[in-house]
Amino acid sequence: MKGGCMLLNSRMHQKLTIGAALVSLLCCCSGSHICDGVEDETPVHHLSTKTSYFNAEKDESYWENFKKEVWGCAAQQMWLLNRHGTRYPTQNDIGSLMNTLPSMSQQIEANHHQGRGCLRQEDLEQISNWFPPYSSRDKEQLQEVGYDELFSIGEYWRNMFPHLFNVTYDPAKFKVDYTVKNRTGQSAYHFFRGMFGEDAVGNIEFPQPYSPNFILRFYKACPRWLREVYKNNETTYKERRLFVQTEEFQSMAHAVSARLGFMHPLKPREIVAIYDECRYETAWWPARRSAWCSAFSPSDFEVMEYHQDLKYYYEDSYGHPLNSKTACRTLADLYTNMRMTVNNGVAKPQGIFYFAHDKTIFKVLAGLGLFRPPQHLKHNNFAEMRNRYWRTSFVSPFSANVAFVLYRCGLEFKVGTFFQGQPTPLKEICQGVTCRWEEISPWLNENYKTCDLSKLCMMHDEL
Template sequence: MMTQIAAIGAALISLICCCSGASICDSIEEETPVHLLSTKTGYFNAEKDKSHWKKFSEEVGGCSAQQMWLLNRHGTRFPTRNDMGRLMGVLPSMSQQIEANHRQGRGCLKKEVLDQLSSWFPPYEIRDREQLQETAYDELSSIGEYWRDMFPHLFNVTYDPVNFKVDFTVKNRTGQSAYHFLRGMFGEDAVGNIELPEPYSPNFILRFYKSCPRWLHEVYKNYETTYKERRLFVQTEEFQNMTHAVSTRLGFMHPLTPRELESIYDECRYESAWWPGRKSAWCSAFSHSDFEVLEYHQDLKYYYEDGYGHPLNSKTACRTLGDLYTYFRTSVSLGEARPQGIFYFAHDKTIIKVLSHVGLFQPSQHLKHDNFAEMKNRSWRTSYVSPFSANLAFVLYRCDSEYKVGTFFQGQPVPLMGICRGVTCQWEELNSWLNENYQTCDLSKLCMIHDEL
């Protein structure tokens, strides 16, 4: 008798779940867009803005590129040690439970997705942690090829260490990224003979934030303030509805825990970056609107931790821009560019802080927990500003007796609206701004923790 009652109860719960989840199941599109996945967006999935290209080309007509300064984020990687431990600890049993849920009549994943999940096994081992994944080899190589084809007189040449400076952080993935970038630019045969420098730490150009006690104290480890908006966003109706929808779609009769939700989302993001031509089964848990909510959740973290959400973030990048200034000023002064290519390979935190320093992609208002709807079309989103292999380049052009500077993000020209009047900068304009930045940049003073009296 008790068995029958239990069976009837289970059937009723299943019916209620099914009815309430009908619209949730219907919200899954045949091909849900999965290209906006915050800082784990694959480079080949990242959208690139080409709206300024024609105007930019017209502005630099008759000019010749003399020197490039490039800052590149490392390519698509495997999870970190902590993330990998979490994914391995949650997902294998989760995949089996999702299959069991559907056998009991709950959930709404398609059979082919369930088949993929039932046979899913982590596509990585502990030794892979933080290393580049194979897709990154193509990402970086294609970027190197792109710049070689863009400026053949600069880069379609025999590699000479006198003409090129390469630097990267102590993390192995940035050194690997440099190697594959140079492979794309100079060729398979040449790259084997290029002697890469030994990385060092602290590196005040490429990882300045790690050596800034004030930033670590006031921003990175200031959990109460820095991550306040993100915590509040988790409590909003948008986030709670997303959690309910994903849980129901996977057949659970209780909300997924933050750890479970994060694991499913992260695996979806990693696999989408690793295999851009196919859809990860884990991504089938989310609708288009779910992805938007989760992306905003990520944006709230990086906006305050690295971007415009705290003034100290952009200020710490002053030495990096000082390096750019030194190279370009010397080339203009001498009338000759040496080296002609400066190539740096670093991390998302470096990219975001430098972008904030020069005022690129600044939103009209701060990202907050309660303005998600208003910020749907925001210019600042991590899927755009810091995907894997994100890159920012400044190119010094010689135009008869004057110089101009072009700014490129993801290989496409972008105007420095707050610094220069046109899509390209007159050297005098950028020189004035960079010089002021250079003169006032004192990281020792900026990063000092001041005792409160």
């Protein structure tokens, strides 16, 4: 029955346990709630940190005012922080997915043959014949669509500022850095391929990554953050644990389980595995729909996104004050480069390009006060936060980027902030879409010029 439940005949009912019959009854009698939603399209722009850059929402509402503010100005220097592009799963994720999904796919097929579940035939066939599209050698590597994302971003900035970037590459004019993870180096390569062209990129001498990198991966070198935030299961992940126990999450778990024909609610880790495969496949192959996504209705996707948001909000953003403070070296680097250009009148370098990870993006955005929600995300305010601006799908999809462009406007300088390539006002720092140097400079100077990570992170206590 397309888009609905497979109805049980009397003979099937006799063979099924009472639990199975109840699940079937739940599915069939509540079709509008559980079964009908499977035909809806996957919300490709709301898949948390696994959202493709090409699908991510971008706020274009500030362009008109931005153009007015920089009319007659000339861009002098650009500072860019870019998350790596769409990647393959981590080693841990590959292990979890391969340990869960192959056997589950066979069970889902068996469930439907026994009259339970309500997947469409084409989705059932795709799941039944599913084979992991990756192996351990692919772990954490950039996936092909990630090449395209970074290429398009490099091309975008070249077209935006041709006098800065539509030029012959000169190592004296451009600085590039990335972390020790291959995916960030690969991202840098494809970004430069888009910015300077196929022929030029082969002649660019990329730097050797190093660790610890206090600008791009500062959190890994911060014992205090690792202890108080990242490894603090009691407080950092408390809201997420409590959310799993809420009616919203439990209803989603029951609906997903019934949709797939299981006689008992799946475990949260099993639902997360299905959700992760759905998200990865959606990012990798935007032209086709992953059958794993058919387990979720639109409202289920909202619940799963919030489940992810509760993790990253406390682990990497406004949920803990230490998160934004650890980004001080990164923002100090922004301030130092632009201050030198303002003081000297010459941009050296004129392009600073950094490639890092979602954790870096989250913390830098929090350090700037961008997208700060009016209240903390909690396990019990899902309904109130439904239209929140801070959501991982928006704040840090694959290839997320934040850029600062220093403009000379006659005798003064202005700084334009771009998020995902769109003008974005720093509302906690200045009034306009852009900031006058006299506005942003004192703020950066006060908050980030002096950055003692050793003291902040208590490194001396750990060594």
